[in-house]
Amino acid sequence: MKLIISNKHDVVIGKKLPSLILSNAVKHDGVTMKSIINSGDYRILNNTYRIIxxxxxxxYYHEILERSSQQLEAMLSYHSKVHVIRYDLHVSKYTEANEDLSKFMRALNQRLKRKYGHVRLGYVWCREQNLSNKQHYHLALMINGNLFKSSHTISAIVDELWTRLGHPVTYKPDNHIYKIQRGDEVVARAAFERMAYMAKVRTKGKRKGPVNDxxxxxxxxKWLLH
Known part of the structure; x- marks a missing residue:
């Protein structure tokens, strides 16, 4: 996947404008009715990033791309430094539901709140299953880079909470940490590219019933609350 920064869709912060300009016609997957696209433009602050x-x-699923860009934009509206950290969460056995992941996310929020007080946490997770007989999850956490100077602290918490549920230690892929300074479009682009890969269609859908992927x-x- 490639991302190209385009200035032709620059927007003024504070104005609520459409975040997506589709390059191709929208299709739907027929099951969850999520929109499937081949390319499109997504806005984060004053920059537009084109998915190619x-x-x-x-x-790719448009809804995942749009929500990812919105959450990263929201974090950058509050914090001048935002760290995006990618994890792969593997499970010890297949489950139809995402119960353990829900428990993990609740425990993570509770731990951060107890240890640091009010902590704004952005995240995106996707459930995938390709050739394996078990699902796995891709997780991107967005944290306040002014509060967390190093990723080691939060990664230790993530590993502790996930293994406590009986699952393997999380896998950290190469180049899984992106330290974004507000206004640094190069790092923001790299982080969004990594998050956008999670929106691919081909490894999703292997699940039964109405289970979120x-x-x-x-x-x-910040500006939407005033």
């Missing part, structure tokens, strides 16, 4: 597939025929935090950008 790195692989011919690759497609993604979820995000629900942060609102």
């Amino acid at each position: 597939p790195w692989k011919k025929g690759e497609s 993604y979820s995000t935090s629900r942060l609102k950008a």
